[in-house]
Amino acid sequence: MSSRLSGIGMTSQRTRLRMIERLRVQGIVDEAVLNVMNEIPRHIFIEEALASRAYEDFALPLGFGQTISQPYVVARMTELLTADKPLGRVLEIGTGCGYQTAILSKLVTEVYSVERLLPLLALARKNLRELRITNIRLKHADGHIGIPEAAPFDAILVTAAATHVPETLKEQLAVGGKMVVPMGTRQQHLCVIERTARGFSESRLDAVKFVPMLSGLS
Ligand code: SAH
Numbered sequence: 001m002s003s004r005l006s007g008i009g010m011t012s013q014r015t016r017l018r019m020i021e022r023l024r025v026q027g028i029v030d031e032a033v034l035n036v037m038n039e040i041p042r043h044i045f046i047e048e049a050l051a052s053r054a055y056e057d058f059a060l061p062l063g064f065g066q067t068i069s070q071p072y073v074v075a076r077m078t079e080l081l082t083a084d085k086p087l088g089r090v091l092e093i094g095t096g097c098g099y100q101t102a103i104l105s106k107l108v109t110e111v112y113s114v115e116r117l118l119p120l121l122a123l124a125r126k127n128l129r130e131l132r133i134t135n136i137r138l139k140h141a142d143g144h145i146g147i148p149e150a151a152p153f154d155a156i157l158v159t160a161a162a163t164h165v166p167e168t169l170k171e172q173l174a175v176g177g178k179m180v181v182p183m184g185t186r187q188q189h190l191c192v193i194e195r196t197a198r199g200f201s202e203s204r205l206d207a208v209k210f211v212p213m214l215s216g217l218s
Contacts, residue, residue, distance in 0.1 A: 092111060189207050
């Protein structure tokens with residue numbers, strides 16, 4: 001393994017293990033999620049000047065006004081999404097630096113991820129290649145549209161805050177599928193939408209803080 005991947009000091013495996021212990025204390029119980037978060041080096045997704053803070057429980061800037069979500073929120077959303085059953089095809093909206101994509105890629109068959117900012121998509125592609133992750137498809141597109149040609153998805157994870165749940169995304173959810181989406185503007189909470197043969201059910205969970213889901217490409 002290259003020294004950048006294995007890390008030293010504040011980016012070492014020992015520091016990452018401390019993050020896992022903290023996630024347990026914070027209430028994350030899914031061992032598969034904890035294992036994957038222990039396996040994936042979060043520091044390589046973060047610019048070098050901030051890499052020493054990669055395993056603290058904060059959102060960190062990615063550039064372009066965007067942030068990498070804090071470890072607890074990544075763990076919590078992944079746990080909500082993957083807990084019930086094995087997942088085949090999953091759609092992520094908001095690739096950012098690709099950290100959440102990498103975590104999901106180890107837990108499901110295939111991840112499709114959509115990002116509206118081209119430079120961030122390029123950054124994610126570089127990071128995921130460095131980790132030799134290949135069961136992912138990245139697309140430069142507006143997440144409001146989803147990826148109709150690859151639907152239906154067993155699960156959809158939105159990683160930017162929406163003001164309304166896009167109908168197009170609900171339509172791309174398989175029957176029996178689940179979507180996790182942060183909802184709101186200043187006050188936000190996680191919303192879980194499940195599709196059954198009879199329609200959709202919605203539940204409201206934890207308070208969160210995400211950058212907004214915006215329209216159009218850049
Ligand atoms: N999943 C990332 C979170 C990145 S922050 C992580 O692991 O940390 C949210 C991302 O959503 C940003 O990169 C932002 O550019 C992107 N985004 C916002 N609105 C979007 C939209 N309509 N379509 C696609 N991506 C969007």
